[in-house]
Amino acid sequence: MNNKILEVEKLRKFFTTSRGTVRAVDEVSFSVEEGETLGLVGESGSGKSTVAYTVVGLHSPTSGQIRFKGEDISRPVSKRPKALKQSIQIVFQDPGTSLNSRRTIQQILELPLKVHHLGNSRDRKERVGELLERVELPPDYMYKSPHSLGGGERQMVAIARALATNPKLVILDEPTSALDVSIQAKIINMLLRFQEEMKLSYLFITHDLSLMRNVSTRVAIMYLGKIYEVAPTMKFFSNPLHPYTKMLLSSIPVVLPEEEAVKPAKITSEGEIPSPVNVPPGCGFHTRCSEVNGICSQKIPEMMEVEPGHFVWCHLFPVVTNPTNSEKGVSV
Amino acid sequence: MGETLLEIGNLHVEFKVYEGRLRVLNGVNLSVQVGERVGLVGEAGCGKTTTMKCVLKILPSPPGKITEGKILLHDKDVLTMGSQEMQRVRGHGISMIFQDPTAALNPVFTVGDQLMSVIKYGSKGSLSKKEIKKRAIGTLREVQLPDPERIFTNYPVQLSGGMRQRVCIAMALSTEPELLLADEPTTSLDVTIQDQVLRLLNELVERHGTSVIFITHSLGVVREMADRVYVMYAGNIIEGARKEELFANPLHPYTLGLMNALPKLTGGGIAEGIPGRIPEYLDPPSGCRFHPRCPRAMQQCSQSIPPVVYAADDHDVACFLYRGETDE
Numbered sequence: 001m002n003n004k005i006l007e008v009e010k011l012r013k014f015f016t017t018s019r020g021t022v023r024a025v026d027e028v029s030f031s032v033e034e035g036e037t038l039g040l041v042g043e044s045g046s047g048k049s050t051v052a053y054t055v056v057g058l059h060s061p062t063s064g065q066i067r068f069k070g071e072d073i074s075r076p077v078s079k080r081p082k083a084l085k086q087s088i089q090i091v092f093q094d095p096g097t098s099l100n101s102r103r104t105i106q107q108i109l110e111l112p113l114k115v116h117h118l119g120n121s122r123d124r125k126e127r128v129g130e131l132l133e134r135v136e137l138p139p140d141y142m143y144k145s146p147h148s149l150g151g152g153e154r155q156m157v158a159i160a161r162a163l164a165t166n167p168k169l170v171i172l173d174e175p176t177s178a179l180d181v182s183i184q185a186k187i188i189n190m191l192l193r194f195q196e197e198m199k200l201s202y203l204f205i206t207h208d209l210s211l212m213r214n215v216s217t218r219v220a221i222m223y224l225g226k227i228y229e230v231a232p233t234m235k236f237f238s239n240p241l242h243p244y245t246k247m248l249l250s251s252i253p254v255v256l257p258e259e260e261a262v263k264p265a266k267i268t269s270e271g272e273i274p275s276p277v278n279v280p281p282g283c284g285f286h287t288r289c290s291e292v293n294g295i296c297s298q299k300i301p302e303m304m305e306v307e308p309g310h311f312v313w314c315h316l317f318p319v320v321t322n323p324t325n326s327e328k329g330v331s332v
Numbered sequence: 333m334g335e336t337l338l339e340i341g342n343l344h345v346e347f348k349v350y351e352g353r354l355r356v357l358n359g360v361n362l363s364v365q366v367g368e369r370v371g372l373v374g375e376a377g378c379g380k381t382t383t384m385k386c387v388l389k390i391l392p393s394p395p396g397k398i399t400e401g402k403i404l405l406h407d408k409d410v411l412t413m414g415s416q417e418m419q420r421v422r423g424h425g426i427s428m429i430f431q432d433p434t435a436a437l438n439p440v441f442t443v444g445d446q447l448m449s450v451i452k453y454g455s456k457g458s459l460s461k462k463e464i465k466k467r468a469i470g471t472l473r474e475v476q477l478p479d480p481e482r483i484f485t486n487y488p489v490q491l492s493g494g495m496r497q498r499v500c501i502a503m504a505l506s507t508e509p510e511l512l513l514a515d516e517p518t519t520s521l522d523v524t525i526q527d528q529v530l531r532l533l534n535e536l537v538e539r540h541g542t543s544v545i546f547i548t549h550s551l552g553v554v555r556e557m558a559d560r561v562y563v564m565y566a567g568n569i570i571e572g573a574r575k576e577e578l579f580a581n582p583l584h585p586y587t588l589g590l591m592n593a594l595p596k597l598t599g600g601g602i603a604e605g606i607p608g609r610i611p612e613y614l615d616p617p618s619g620c621r622f623h624p625r626c627p628r629a630m631q632q633c634s635q636s637i638p639p640v641v642y643a644a645d646d647h648d649v650a651c652f653l654y655r656g657e658t659d660e
Contacts, residue, residue, distance in 0.1 A: 043522035150609045151376075180375040180549065185593035185605030207522065210595040214602050237597070251527035252597065253552030255579055259597040268531075269524040272492055 004070075005169055005201045006032040006055065011064035013047075013054050020277040024050040026225040027064070032169065037195065037202040039216030039233075041209055041248075045273050047225040048205045052171045055203065056090045068169070086116050089162035093174040095154035099146040105132070105157055106142035112164040131160040135190065152183035156190070163194065173205045188215060209252055210259075213237055218309075221245050224284035225276055231310040240264055241312045244285045283315065291316060336404075337511060337543050338364040338387070343401035345382055345567075347613075348394055354613040356382055358567035358621065360401070361640065362545075364511065369537065369544045371558030371575070373551055375590075377610050379567045380547045384513045386411075388426055389418055405511075423454045427504035431516035433496035437488040443499050444468060444484035447506060454507035471502040476532060494525035498532070505536055512537065515547045530556055551594060555579060563587050566611055566621040569640075573647035583649045585626050620651070628653060 013025040025047045032038045042048040053059050055066055057077030066074045068088065073080060092098040099108055109128045113119060119127060129139050135156040146154055155175060162170055172191070176184040192215065194200060204216055212219050213233065220230040221244065229242040240246050247267040254260055271288040274280055280287050286296035295315050304317040345357035357379050364370050374380050385391040387403055389410060403410040405425060413421065430436040438446060447468040455464070465484075472480035475498040488496055497517060504512060514533065518526040534557065537544050546557045554561055555575060562572040563584065571584040582588050592603035608625040611617055617624050623633035632652055640650045 043524065152609065181593045182375065182589060182606035183609070184595075185602050186607075188595075188602050189604060208595070209523075210597050213597055213599050214595045233599075237599070247524060249597075251523045253526075253530075253550060253556050254597055255551045255555055255591060255594060256596065256598070262598055269527045272494055272525060273522075 003034045004031045005034045005068065006203065007065075007067040007070075008051070008055065009065045009067070011051065011054060011066065012062040013050050013059055014062045017277070022276045023225050023279050024276055025054065026279070028222070028225070028227050030220055030227060030230065032201050032203055033217075034201055035195070035199055036217035037204050037215055039204045039206060039212035039219040040222060041206055041212055041219060042222035043207060043248075043273055045224075045276065046222040047276070048222050049173055051222070052090065052173045052203065052205050056088060056171055057085075082116060086165040087168045088171070089165065089167040089169075090171040090173060091155075091158050091162045091175045094178050095146070095151065095158045096178075098158055099154055099161075101146050103145070104142065105144055105146070105149075108146070108157060109142070109161055109164055112161060116165050118165070127164070131164055134163070134194075135160045150183075151179050152187065155179060155187055159187070159191070159194075163198070166198070167200070169201045169203065171203045171205070174207070176211070177206065177208065184211075191215075209248060210254070221248070224273060224279060226284055227313065228285065229310075229312045229314075235307065235310050237262065239307075239310070241306060241310070241317065242285075242314050243267065243289050243291050243316070247288070247290070283313075334365045334367065336363055337366045337368075337406065338362075338545075339402075339404040340383065340387070341402045341404070343383065343386060343403065344399045345379075345386060345391065345396060346399050347396050349614075352614055355616055356567050356613050357386075357401075358616070359637075360564075360567070360569055362562055362569055362572075364543050364545060366510075367541050367543055369546060369557060369559045371554035371561040372545055372547045372564060373549065373554050373561060373590075374564035375549055375610065378564045380564055381515055383564075384428065384515055384545065384547060387513065388422060388428060389413075423456070424507055425509060426511045426513060427507060427509040428513040428515060429497075429500050429504045429517045431519050433493065433500045433520070434488065436500050437496060439488055441487075442484070443472075443486050443488065443491070447471065447484075447499070447503055450503050451506050467506070471506045472499070474505075474536065475499070475502045477502075494521055494529060497521060497529055501529070501533065501536070505540065505542070508540065509542060511543045511545070513545050513547070516549070517546075518553065519548070519550075526553070533557070551579075551590060563590075566616065567613070568621060568650065570622065570651065571647075571649045573644075577645065577647050581644065581647070583643055583647070583654060584622075584651050585628050585653070586622050589627075 009029050011025055011028045015022040015024060028051060040048050054061050057080055060076040061074050065072055106128050109131055110124050113124045113127060128142055132139055132141055137156055176187050195202060216233050218232050219236040221228050223244055229245050240249055246264045247269055250263050250266045251269050267290050274287060282297040282299055283301050286292045301313045301315045302319045303311050303313055304319050305311050306317055340360055340362045343357050343360040347354040347356060360383055372380050386398055448464050451464050451467055469480050469484055472483055477483050477495060477498050518529050521529060548554050558575055561575050561578045562569050565586050571587050582591055589606040593605045595602050606625055611621055619634040619636050620638050623629045630652060638650045638652045640648050641654050643649045643654045
């Protein structure tokens with residue numbers, strides 16, 4: 001189990017605003033193993049993008065630790081060594097704004113190569129052509145500007161840029177949620193192929209559970225700054241435990257009767273996600289939970305390993321105090 | 333089945349731009365029965381919203397222009413109506429809910445002000461101010477907003493996305509329309525909130541007997557919202573059927589491609605998707621507009637537009653693959 005490429009431990013990221021402290025990420029722990037895809041799923045406002053940005057170094061953590069291949073990297077990007085930045089890359093949700101519209105595709109793809117001093121100008125141009133070929137775009141696209149490309153093509157350029165420095169870990173922040181399904185399918189398949197060819201590890205941020213069913217190795221559910229359930233994909237979908245997971249799964253609109261059959265019994269969705277400025281006491285989900293009881297509003301639930309690799313934070317699954325579980329060695 | 337409420341026939345729309353003419357709608361045919369919930373599915377840029385704007389005659393013109401076709405509301409052509417008559421249609425006959433509730437609401441007026449002006453406009457002065465306010469709060473309660481009296485005095489920024497969309501639904505239904513055009517009303521919402529809003533819409537529509545055209549890019553959502561589904565591609569309706577029939581037996585290669593490209597909750601990976609992208613409207617492909625991307629394209633597909641054929645029980649498709657079956 002020591003091939004963890006990324007470990008996040010008790011990560012906290014708070015923002016101070018005039019209306020109070022936003023507890024965007026509150027004691028989140030998870031890890032990404034080499035070559036796997038960890039799906040981090042949550043609704044808007046759950047803090048999943050903040051986790052992504054903190055891992056990349058766009059935010060510095062309020063507390064907690066982020067380790068990349070065992071090395072502590074809990075600091076902003078300006079204080080990270082270049083080699084580290086080369087290894088961790090990110091693809092953003094909206095390729096319309098993440099690509100500079102005043103640059104050509106060649107300039108966009110060359111920039112990471114220049115920053116990391118990879119090759120001379122002729123090598124770089126060759127490499128740009130190679131990258132375009134990889135994402136199946138014609139070579140003459142290097143002279144185009146982003147606005148003359150379709151949404152899907154722009155996202156492919158953004159992916160090519162992320163791959164330019166031969167990273168080890170790529171954070172995908174909703175890479176296909178702005179795109180049509182027919183294009184999403186193409187991009188997802190491409191990402192899966194790159195993962196295999198380049199031995200990449202993905203932290204895949206999304207709100208789309210159907211997509212995660214087909215893409216990820218493990219799934220983690222986030223709500224209001226905390227993780228509530230983590231499990232290997234098969235277990236996550238065949239045996240969801242947390243009431244929030246069940247509510248999410250039963251809310252997904254599907255197209256096939258077979259899909260309807262694998263959804264858990266309908267849990268009627270109630271209420272809305274509370275403001276992260278005013279986090280409810282105890283379990284953050286108790287205001288919308290269908291199985292709430294007295295303890296939920298008083299005590300934050302502890303992590304329970306229900307079956308191997310399947311962790312849940314819920315008072316319905318109280319931690320049994322036996323030595324194997326309370327040992328510190330258990331980690332997500 | 334019942335009486336026809338709305339019938340769109342052979343609708344063509346063009347946009348004049350600097351580079352030439354964008355031929356967007358290419359003969360759209362669609363009908364809605366009284367009390368029916370119709371789904372219109374298609375990817376971004378296929379002309380769903382343009383079609384709806386024609387129905388309400390709010391297509392910006394210029395550059396937009398309806399070059400051919402008819403839109404019959406109770407056998408009366410909307411396109412030939414005068415502006416006064418059109419105001420009456422918008423006041424009582426047809427309402428619309430837009431995709432982005434934040435853009436649809438005016439940020440500098442309270443929810444109450446905006447809702448009251450809609451009701452006042454629809455009632456044509458037959459209601460007193462007090463009655464209007466009472467009815468406004470009533471509609472807010474009907475869309476299950478908590479504490480409607482407080483929300484009445486709130487500005488849109490003080491509400492969450494889901495609550496704003498509920499306000500828009502309240503506005504659209506406050507005039508008791510016969511037909512509701514819902515343009516991607518849940519696309520900007522989270523899945524649990526989407527679930528709530530869809531349930532609410534279904535409940536209200538059923539209670540009031542309103543007919544609905546529900547526009548979406550999501551096949552899953554349309555399955556929950558519609559009795560009959562039309563699939564649109566690049567300015568044409570390419571397939572239309574009862575919901576159960578369409579999902580059990582999709583015929584058009586585009587519909588099949590869409591269904592395959594959707595990630596399924598049952599797993600099994602993701603199909604390769606549909607190659608290429610939606611065509612340029614400046615110079616759209618000849619014949620069937622899907623033929624450059626179609627895995628089963630034949631020679632005739634690029635030569636003539638496939639006619640709509642009756643393929644099965646209440647199931648129409650516009651594709652040459654199905655010509656021989658039941659040509660009527």
